[in-house]
Amino acid sequence: MTKASDLFVAALEAEGVQYVFGIPGEENLDLLESMRTSTIKLVLTRHEQAAGFMAATYGRLTGKAGVCLSTLGPGATNLVTAAAYAQLGAMPMLMITGQKPIKTSKQGHFQIVDVVDTMRPLTKYTRQIVAADSIPARVREAFRRAEEERPGAVHLELPQDIAADPTQARLIPASFSRRPVAEDKAIERAAEAIANARHPLLMIGAGANRKTTSKTLDEFVAKLGIPYFTTQMGKGVLDEQGPLWLGNAALSDHDFVHRAIDSADCIVNIGHDVIEKPPFFMREGRRTVIHVNYASAEVDAVYFPQIEVVGDIAHSVWRLQEALQPQAHWDFAFFDRVRAALLEQLRDRADDDRFPLAPQRLVADVRAALSPRDVVCLDNGLYKLWFARNYRCREPNTLLLDNALATMGAGLPSAIAARIVCPDRKVVAVCGDGGFMMNSQELETAVRLGLDLVVLVLRDDAYGMIKWKQAHERYPSFGMDLGNPDFVAYARSYGARGHRPESSDAFLPLLRQALDTPGVDVIEVPIDYNDDDRILNEDIPRLASAVQ
Numbered sequence: 296m297t298k299a300s301d302l303f304v305a306a307l308e309a310e311g312v313q314y315v316f317g318i319p320g321e322e323n324l325d326l327l328e329s330m331r332t333s334t335i336k337l338v339l340t341r342h343e344q345a346a347g348f349m350a351a352t353y354g355r356l357t358g359k360a361g362v363c364l365s366t367l368g369p370g371a372t373n374l375v376t377a378a379a380y381a382q383l384g385a386m387p388m389l390m391i392t393g394q395k396p397i398k399t400s401k402q403g404h405f406q407i408v409d410v411v412d413t414m415r416p417l418t419k420y421t422r423q424i425v426a427a428d429s430i431p432a433r434v435r436e437a438f439r440r441a442e443e444e445r446p447g448a449v450h451l452e453l454p455q456d457i458a459a460d461p462t463q464a465r466l467i468p469a470s471f472s473r474r475p476v477a478e479d480k481a482i483e484r485a486a487e488a489i490a491n492a493r494h495p496l497l498m499i500g501a502g503a504n505r506k507t508t509s510k511t512l513d514e515f516v517a518k519l520g521i522p523y524f525t526t527q528m529g530k531g532v533l534d535e536q537g538p539l540w541l542g543n544a545a546l547s548d549h550d551f552v553h554r555a556i557d558s559a560d561c562i563v564n565i566g567h568d569v570i571e572k573p574p575f576f577m578r579e580g581r582r583t584v585i586h587v588n589y590a591s592a593e594v595d596a597v598y599f600p601q602i603e604v605v606g607d608i609a610h611s612v613w614r615l616q617e618a619l620q621p622q623a624h625w626d627f628a629f630f631d632r633v634r635a636a637l638l639e640q641l642r643d644r645a646d647d648d649r650f651p652l653a654p655q656r657l658v659a660d661v662r663a664a665l666s667p668r669d670v671v672c673l674d675n676g677l678y679k680l681w682f683a684r685n686y687r688c689r690e691p692n693t694l695l696l697d698n699a700l701a702t703m704g705a706g707l708p709s710a711i712a713a714r715i716v717c718p719d720r721k722v723v724a725v726c727g728d729g730g731f732m733m734n735s736q737e738l739e740t741a742v743r744l745g746l747d748l749v750v751l752v753l754r755d756d757a758y759g760m761i762k763w764k765q766a767h768e769r770y771p772s773f774g775m776d777l778g779n780p781d782f783v784a785y786a787r788s789y790g791a792r793g794h795r796p797e798s799s800d801a802f803l804p805l806l807r808q809a810l811d812t813p814g815v816d817v818i819e820v821p822i823d824y825n826d827d828d829r830i831l832n833e834d835i836p837r838l839a840s841a842v843q
Contacts, residue, residue: 296461299427301323303453304333308432309466311687312362314338314348314353314715315391322393325458338744340708341736343370346706347377348734349715351448351671354387355694356716360441366393368406371413376702377449378417379627383570383699384528385501387438387446391415394455397425414450421450428463435467444474444589445502445568465765466647474589477606477614485563485585485604486618491672492561493626495521497539501528501699502566502588507609508532509691512565515616521563522630524552526571526644527698531688541630542637545683547572549836551637555561555630561585563615564600566608568599569593578589578829619623629775629842640835641685644708650799654681654799657753660803661723662686664810669721670695674706674730677760677824680831682725682752696823702735705748711737714746721810724750728779729758738789749809750791752782753822766829786817795819 296307303326307621316338319327330337340346345603348362351363365371371392381388392410414421421441424433437449489495505514507534517540518525522532524541533540534777542552556562559581569592585610586592586600594600604611644655667689673679673696690696695709698771709725731752741748760776795813796802802820809816 296463297324298329298725299430299459299460299462300329300453302336302427302430302462302464303458304329304433304468306360306431306466308334310434310438311359316340316353316483317364317365318343318346318350318366318370319364320370322395322455323364323453323458323476325455326364326391326393326453337364338740340740341352342734343373344377344613344704345737345740347374347388347706347732348705350381350390350710351377351381351386351388352695352709352712354381354439354441354446355384355695356713358442358446359387360389360438361712362389362391363785364391367395367410367710371410372408375413376700376704378414378450378703380524380697380700380705380725381448382419384447384697385568385699386448387441387510390446390449390450391598392449394423394452394454397423397454398456409620410452411450413666418448418450423452423454424457427453427457427460428464430462431467433738434823435469438525439469454802454842476606477611479605479711481602481604481612482618485602486615488548488583488585488602489563490522490563490622491617493624494559494630495563495625496555496559496630497523497560498520498562498564498567499523499525499529500543500565500567501526501571502568503529503532503608504566504691505609505786506691508566508612511609511612511616511651514522516613519615519619519621521625522555522625522627522634524555524718526567527683527696528568528571529566530683530686531565531691531693534689535687536689538688540574541634543683545833546831549642549839550684551633553841555633558629562589566614568699569595572698582756587615597632599688609719614617633842638839640838645685648799649823651755651823652799652802653823654678654827655685656799657802657822658685660713660806661725664803664806665721665723669695669723669728670710670717672706672710672722672724673697674724674726675701675703675760676727677763677827678725678727678822703727706730706743707737710748710750711741711744711746715744715747716749723810724748726750726752728752728776728782732779735785737801738786738791738815738817742790746815747813748815749806750786750815750817751806752783752817752819754779754819755822755824759822760822763824763827767832782817782819786815789815791815791817793817795820
C-alpha cells in the first residue's frame with residue numbers, strides 16, 4: 296500500500312518534474328510532505344499568479360509541462376490569469392490545487408469554489424481526483440494533454456482526504472508517440488504554389504519556436520533564399536541578423552514589413568497562431584496564403600488560407616525543401632529595398648542622448664550588453680513594440696514576450712523561471728512601472744533563491760501604452776497617471792541592489808556592471824514615450840510608403 300500523495304509525487308517524478316512553483320495551504324500538507332522527501336524542488340513564491348507565470352515560462356523554454364501549486368479557494372483563483380497566459384500562449388503547464396475533504400467535511404462551504412469548472416474554459420483538461428487509484432491515469436493524461444500540440448494549461452484538484460488515502464495503484468508510463476505528418480498531396484500543392492509564385496515570402500510564427508523547426512527552417516532558407524519576417528512570438532526562430540530578414544510584424548499594418556507583405560503573391564505561414572494579433576490583414580484575391588502548422592487553420596475575417604499543410608511543422612518544412620529548387624523567375628528586388636530602408640530606420644535614435652531615455656536607445660543598449668544566447672523577458676507595455684521591432688534575435692526563445700494574453704505582471708516571474716532553466720545565460724527582465732508593481736514582491740523570491748538577475752523598471756509614472764492609445768484617439772489624458780516608490784530603495788529593502796542612471800550615456804555601463812555582478816540588480820530607468828505616437832503612427836508609415 297502507498298499513500299496517495301506519495302503516489303502523486305512519484306507520478307510527477309516519472310514525468311521528469313524537477314520544480315514545483317507555488318504556495319501550499321493546509322489542504323496540500325500531505326502532498327507537501329511527500330514532496331519534501333522527493334527529488335522535486337519546491338520554489339516557494341509570494342503570489343500564486345507569479346508561480347503560474349513561472350511554471351508557464353518553464354514549459355515554454357523546455358517543452359515539458361511546468362508545474363505550479365496552490366491551495367483551494369483564493370489560492371486557486373489566483374492561478375486563473377496564469378492559466379489563461381499559458382493556454383493562449385501555448386505554454387505547457389500543470390496546475391495542482393487543493394480542496395476540502397470530499398467524503399466528509401465539517402467546514403461546510405467555507406472557502407469552497409468550484410475550481411474545476413472555473414478552470415474549464417481556460418484549460419485543455421481539468422479534473423478533480425475522486426479516488427487515489429485514479430492518480431496514475433489522471434497525472435499521465437494531464438501531462439500528455441499539456442505537452443502535445445497545441446500545448447497549453449491543464450489542472451488537477453487533489454482533495455485533502457484523497458491525498459491521505461492508501462492505494463495499490465501503479466504508475467502508467469508514457470507511451471511512444473510521434474506527431475502525424477502532412478499528406479503528400481498537401482506538400483505537392485504547397486510546393487507548386489511556392490514554385491509558381493514570383494514574390495514568395497515566409498512568415499514565421501510562435502508555433503515554429505521549437506528547436507527542430509528552427510534548424511529545419513534555417514536549412515530551408517539557406518537552400519531557397521526566400522526572405523522571411525516574424526510575428527512577435529516567432530522572434531528568434533531564424534537569425535534576424537541574416538540577409539533575408541525583413542523585420543517583425545510588431546504593428547498590424549503600415550510598417551516596412553507590410554510593404555513586403557503587400558507585394559508578395561505567396562505567403563508561406565509557418566506556425567502562426569491566430570491568437571496573436573494579426574501580423575497582416577488578408578484580402579480576397581490578393582495572394583495565395585499557405586498554412587503550415589500542427590493543426591488546421593482557424594479561419595476568421597482576416598485569415599483564410601487557400602492551402603493547408605497540416606502535420607509536424609519541422610517535417611513539413613523539410614518535405615517542402617526537398618520538393619523545391621530556387622526558381623529563376625523569383626524576384627526579391629523590392630524585398631531587398633524594403634530591408635535596406637528598414638535597417639536605416641532601425642538606427643534612428645539608437646544613440647539618442649536624451650534623458651529620460653528614448654525607447655529606441657534602451658533597446659539598442661540592451662542588445663549591445665547581451666550575447667546572442669542571453670534571454671530578455673518582457674512584461675507588457677509600450678516598450679514591447681520597440682523590442683519586437685528593434686531587438687534583433689539570433690536564437691529561438693531569447694526574447695520572451697507575450698502577444699497572446701498580453702498580461703501585465705509576468706515579466707519578473709518569467710525572468711526568474713528563465714534563470715532557473717538557463718543558469719549559464721544572463722537574464723534581463725524588462726518591466727514598466729505598472730507591470731512591475733503587479734508582482735514586484737517576487738524580488739524576495741529571486742533574492743532568496745540566490746539568482747543572478749537584472750530587472751529594468753521603465754519609469755514613466757503612468758500606464759504608458761493605454762495613455763499612448765488614449766492620445767492617439769485624441770482623448771484628453773485621464774485615469775492613467777500614477778505614483779511610484781523609490782525603486783532603488785525598494786530593491787534594497789528586499790536585499791537586492793538598486794541603481795538609477797543619471798544620463799543616457801550612464802545606462803549601458805551600469806547595465807553591463809549589473810550583468811557582471813552576481814545577485815539581483817534593479818535598475819530604475821526613466822523612459823520618454825512622448826514621441827511614440829508620432830513615430831509609430833506617422834513617421835514609420837510615411838517612410839515605409841516611400842519605398843519604391
